[in-house]
Amino acid sequence: MRSLRELARFASKVTAAYPTAAGSLASGNSSIAPAASLLQRRVGITMSAPAAVDVDAYKVGDSTNIKWHEGSVDTATREKAMNQKGCVLWFTGLSxxxxxxxxxxxxxxxxxxxxVAQVLDGDNIRHGLNSNLGFSAEDREENIRRIGEVSKLxxxxxxxxxxSFISPYRKDRDQVRARVGDKFVEVYMKIPLEVCEQxxxxGLYKAARAGKIKGFTGIDDPYEEPLDAEIVMEVAKEGGDGTLAPPEKMAAAIIEILEQKGFLSA
Amino acid sequence: MRSLRELARFASKVTAAYPTAAGSLASGNSSIAPAASLLQRRVGITMSAPAAVDVDAYKVGDSTNIKWHEGSVDTATREKAMNQKGCVLWFTGLSxxxxxxxxxxxxxxxxxxxxVAQVLDGDNIRHGLNSNLGFSAEDREENIRRIGEVSKLxxxxxxxxxxSFISPYRKDRDQVRARVGDKFVEVYMKIPLEVCEQxxxxGLYKAARAGKIKGFTGIDDPYEEPLDAEIVMEVAKEGGDGTLAPPEKMAAAIIEILEQKGFLSA
Structure with missing residues (x-):
């Protein structure tokens, strides 16, 4: 957890430096709405360019040992502060x-x-970003494309x-892989159809078998297995009881791999 | 910067607790690929459900003073750790x-x-998520809708x-506001057309005036001013020289407001 302590130390340093900026702002000739008006919804700020400006965010930045790209935070700096590397773990597999x-x-x-991690799945994507997509071949492709772009962001x-999306077609997943690049980690939940169906x-398989759902992956629509997934989760074939390991155990195994791949430090 | 220290302390605590999970994983009966094979691209993990599983992420979580929602991190917990509140600062204004x-x-x-902050603007959206959108009225609306959904995520x-998008139409911005809810903060860069054009x-205004760009906001397409923006940035009319304040100064002013609105702590 070294990085968090470092971040805290780093942040204290810049906070100590920062009040200068805030102070000079208050004493400058710009008109800032008084604190009381902040209770109202709308805040108007009139900003003019004063003759002498001693507010310089970059200068404050330079006073630390971190190099800033002017006007933006570069990836390495951001990752260093978070002590992790941004990446996409793309879970694919049957329903x-x-x-x-x-x-x-x-x-x-x-x-x-x-x-800092975040799950993107059907709950927060299909009802929002992709609410205007259906289940045609074209819409399914666009569904995965958009999710890929958001995961890249x-x-x-x-x-x-x-x-976490079924993402059954190899071509769609490979396009995301190409867009995201080195930080793309495909996690194939290689669980046999019969186990998933059991x-x-x-209750989706039951509905699909009853013909109530058409084009269901694994039943009347194909699932194209990844050929080169970085991580493959399988049910034990020999010596195991054929059932799934508890999710905590799978998660711990993936963490080990992320650690060794260098995504959990920066 | 109290929160970061707290986070560091908190993180140390769970790290101290966590090795148990990692240790039990290694001593469990699952077959984890050895470290050497991690140099290869693909990692296969065979997971069976052992008779006695002593890995329980939730148990580890419970040992801290933070309440977990089973299997996900709730917003309050996430915000507490980051010592900030997730929000959308929606910058609108002329080119x-x-x-x-x-x-x-x-x-x-x-x-x-x-x-932890992140800019979403034309550079990372128009060339990615919205690369399949043009500039028709319909596509412009969908452009802002998608950006709104991603900002919500x-x-x-x-x-x-x-x-940061011109987002010229009130209706589109208001739809995003309705979707995002209380954490939506509209920042109107109220800079007169003549200042922007100067x-x-x-070089876009020049091209638009020369007729090389059609439907350009402010020239031959309307900009609908926000009626109730939370923050309005204006050029000083009296006593000022009519030019813009330096961006560092505007940023410092917005930070003051964010702080008073409670977004910079949790």
Whole structure:
């Protein structure tokens, strides 16, 4: 947890330096709305360029040992502060294979380690960003494309981004991989159809078998297995009882791998 | 910077507790790929459900004083750890009004204070998520809708999200406001057209006046001013020289407001 302490120390340093800026602002000739008006909803600020400006955020930045890119925070600096590297863990697998369960458990476990992680899944994407998409082949492709772009934005901001969608087509996943680049980690939940169908936590397989859902992955629509997933989660074939490991255990295994791949430090 | 220290302390605590989980994993009966194979691209993990599993992430979580939602990190917990509240600062204004400059300067200044902020602007959205949109009325509306949804995802993950797009139509901005809710803060860069046109940093006004760009906001397409923006940045009319304040100064002013609105602590 060295990085968090470092960040705290670093932040204290700049806070100590920062009041200068805030102070000079108050004593400058710009007119800032008084504190009382902040209770109102709207705040108007009139800003003119005074003759002598001694507020210089970059100068404050330079007084630390971190090099700033003018006007933006570069990826390395951001990652150093968060002591992690932004990445996309792309969970793919059949419905009922445990993608979301493992992703949320992993998000939780990472947070416990002081890491910043976020799950993107059907709950927060299909009802929002992709609410105007249906389930045609074209819309499914666009669904995955948008999710890929959003996951890239999250990863570029330093987040460990956990993406959980069936994403059945290899071509769509590979396009995301190409866009996201080195920080893309495909996690294939390789759970046999019969195990997923037996679990059927949402009753979807039953509905699909009854013909109530058309084009269901694994039933009347294909699932194209990843050929080169970075992480493959399998049910034990020999010596095991054929059931799934608890999600905490899978999450812990993925954390080990993330650590060794260097994503949990910067 | 109290929160970062707290986070560091908190993180140390769970790290101390966590090795138990990692240790039990190694001694469990699951087969983890040895470290050497991690140098290879693909990692296969076979997970079975052992008879006695003593890895319980939730148990570890319970040993701290923070209440966990099973399998996910709730917003309050996330915000408490980051000592900030996720929000969307929506910068709107004419081309050349300084939206992106102020947004990036603010991102920088927030980062210096140990906050996690991220700018979403044309550079990272139009070429990615919205690369399949044009400039028709319909596409412009969808452009802002998607940006709004992504900014909501970022804010929900605890980020201070800085959004910089002209977003000329009131209806589109109001729809985002309705979606994002209380954490939406509209920042209107109220800079007169003549000032923006004189600055013309990208030469776009010149091109629009020459008829080389059609439907340009402020020239042959309307800009609908916000009626109830939370923050309005104006050029000084009296006593000022009519030019813009330096971005560092505007950013410092916005930080004061964010602080008073309670977004910089949790």
């Amino acid at each position: 009922g294979s445990g993608k979301s369960t493992v992703a949320y458990t992993l998000e939780h476990a990472l947070f416990q380690r002081g890491k 999250f990863a570029d901001s330093g987040m460990i981004t956990l993406v 679990r059927d936590p949402k | 050349g009004s300084g939206k992106s400059t102020v947004a990036y300067t603010l991102e920088h200044a927030l980062f210096q204070r140990g906050k 970022f804010a929900d993950s605890g980020m201070i999200t800085l959004v 600055r013309d940093p990208k």
